[in-house]
Amino acid sequence: xxxxxxxxxxxxxxGKKVFVRVDYNVPLDDHGxxxxxxxxxxxxxxxxxxxxxxxxxxxxxxxGRPKGKPEPKYSLYPVAKRLERLIGKExxxxxxxxxxxxxxxxxxxxxxxxxxxxxxxxHKEEESNDPKFTENxxxxxxxxxxxxFGTCHRKHASVYGIKEFVKPVVMGFLLERELDxxxxxxxxxxxxxxxxxxxxxxxxxxxxxxFLLDKVDKIFIGxxxxxxxxxxxxxKVGSSLVEDEMLDKALEIxxxxxxxxxxxxxxxxxxxxxxxxxxxxxxxxxYQEIPDGWLGLDIGHASVVLIxxxxxxxxxxxxxxPMGVFEIDKFKMGTFELAHAIADSPALSIAGGGDTDxxxxxxxxxxxxxxxxxxxxxxxxxxxxxxxxxxxxxTTKEV
Numbered sequence: 001x002x003x004x005x006x007x008x009x010x011x012x013x014x015g016k017k018v019f020v021r022v023d024y025n026v027p028l029d030d031h032g033x034x035x036x037x038x039x040x041x042x043x044x045x046x047x048x049x050x051x052x053x054x055x056x057x058x059x060x061x062x063x064g065r066p067k068g069k070p071e072p073k074y075s076l077y078p079v080a081k082r083l084e085r086l087i088g089k090e091x092x093x094x095x096x097x098x099x100x101x102x103x104x105x106x107x108x109x110x111x112x113x114x115x116x117x118x119x120x121x122x123h124k125e126e127e128s129n130d131p132k133f134t135e136n137x138x139x140x141x142x143x144x145x146x147x148x149f150g151t152c153h154r155k156h157a158s159v160y161g162i163k164e165f166v167k168p169v170v171m172g173f174l175l176e177r178e179l180d181x182x183x184x185x186x187x188x189x190x191x192x193x194x195x196x197x198x199x200x201x202x203x204x205x206x207x208x209x210x211f212l213l214d215k216v217d218k219i220f221i222g223x224x225x226x227x228x229x230x231x232x233x234x235x236k237v238g239s240s241l242v243e244d245e246m247l248d249k250a251l252e253i254x255x256x257x258x259x260x261x262x263x264x265x266x267x268x269x270x271x272x273x274x275x276x277x278x279x280x281x282x283x284x285x286x287y288q289e290i291p292d293g294w295l296g297l298d299i300g301h302a303s304v305v306l307i308x309x310x311x312x313x314x315x316x317x318x319x320x321x322p323m324g325v326f327e328i329d330k331f332k333m334g335t336f337e338l339a340h341a342i343a344d345s346p347a348l349s350i351a352g353g354g355d356t357d358x359x360x361x362x363x364x365x366x367x368x369x370x371x372x373x374x375x376x377x378x379x380x381x382x383x384x385x386x387x388x389x390x391x392x393x394x395t396t397k398e399v
Contacts, residue, residue: 002179006395007171008046011143013055015111019141020046020172021158023148023374024061024079032073036361037082039150039374044087046147046172047114051089054111058140059083060097060120060158061148068124080116091116098123098136106140120158127154129161138165147172150375152390163393171394174374181371182382185350186215190315194347196307196338198223198321199355202246207384208320209253213262220265220310222299222323222334229254229266230287238272238290265310269300271324271331282330298324299334308341317342319351320383322359336363343368352379 022043027035034040043059050057064074080093092109094102097117109115120126125133134157138144144166146152151159152175163169171179186193193216197205202225212219221229224241231242232250257264268287272294273280284300285291299307303323311317319342323334336359342349343365351360352373360366373379378388 002183002391004396005171005391006168006397007176008049008145008173010397011168011170013050013053013143016055016142017058017106017109017140018050018055018143018145019058019060019137019166020050020145021148021151021162022046022059022061022172022174023150024059024076025063025150026079028064028073028078032078034078034082037086040079040083040086042174042374043147043172046145046174047083047087049173051112051114055143056106056109056111057114058106058109058117059115060117060137062121062126062151063119064121066119066121068121068127070119070122074119074121076116076119083114083116087114089114094118096122098133103139120156126157129155129157131161131164133157134161135165138162141166144169145172146170146390146394147174148390149175149178149373149378151378152375152388153378153381153386155389159390160393163395168395169393175390177371178373178375178378181350181373184348185316185318186212186383189215190348192217192314193316193318194218194220194311194314196220196222196317196319196321196342198225198323198335200224200241202228202243202250205321205380206246206249207386208380211383211385212318213253213256213260216262216318218263218265218310218314219257220307222267222303222338223321224296225321226266226299227296235288236290236292237296238292238294240270240272240290240294240296263310265306267299267303267323267334268306269302270296271298271300271333273297273330276325276328278328278330280330297328298326298331301333304334304337304341307338311341311345311347314345314347317345317347317349318383319349320353320356320380322355326355326359326362332362335359339363339365352376
């Protein structure tokens, strides 16, 4: 499915200006310090390869949501400094991403130089896919590399519109790795395939569930989504979050899983509170016994036992979404136990989504998950079976 696209190793980059669209949208603290640099680290194989091949490297990214105008707190300058430390080589930071000064600076750069441009989203034309802005980006490139998986679901200038102005557009190593693992997990997997889905709303994951029912052997739905499925089957769920407009659809999904022979699991118990708060009293009850006025905020210990049973014979595991409000200590157990169960499994495991990524890091098992996707929205769109816009921009191989 993904092997007909041109990749970095298919083109000669020696002596050329290589523009690399990366995703350096890293979390910053209140003082502008980088809290997690994994997205920077993941691009280092691409950067090092280009250095070895004698290319001039121009890196471009977005950071945060500056709404189309410069905002100092969203400057990529701290990223340039971190990248310098990680690769042990000077990174020239430019205060803009387009314009005569940028073009002149890039034209003067020599093979082996690394330039990082300022935040693409300081220009509203990036998100509106403006042709003139895109053309100005293209002036900086002999070869254009898309390596920003986290932005691949956006029809923005730097990952989609660019195809009209520069050839070739090629796939970087990070994007190639993301798609390779996705293919191993869901397009040509070792079976049984087990999927764990969490989060709050069925409506936001409906496409994912529908797609996975055609791909997996077992599916476990936790998080607040579970209560819509339980209420649809006639169970009382107290004050837990429910999407009443999705009750019929929930029953359809359960019926579809039966028809397709997919084993469908819901939690069998919950840890409940009176409010989403550190101070709330807590009880643990079976799924049939959630009292009025109480909210299910995590899966319970019996559900963790069930998860370990479900995962026991898995050869491939896919995970998206937490099992509860794991940001609060009283309700983190289920999500962390799932993270450890997946980490302990010998199965190929692929996980993605912002909350899932955060939970895996917090649980301390990031090095034992086969692949942790760097993209939230893009990962979800792949799980829905959608075509990513960035792939429409990448040059295909001639048959």
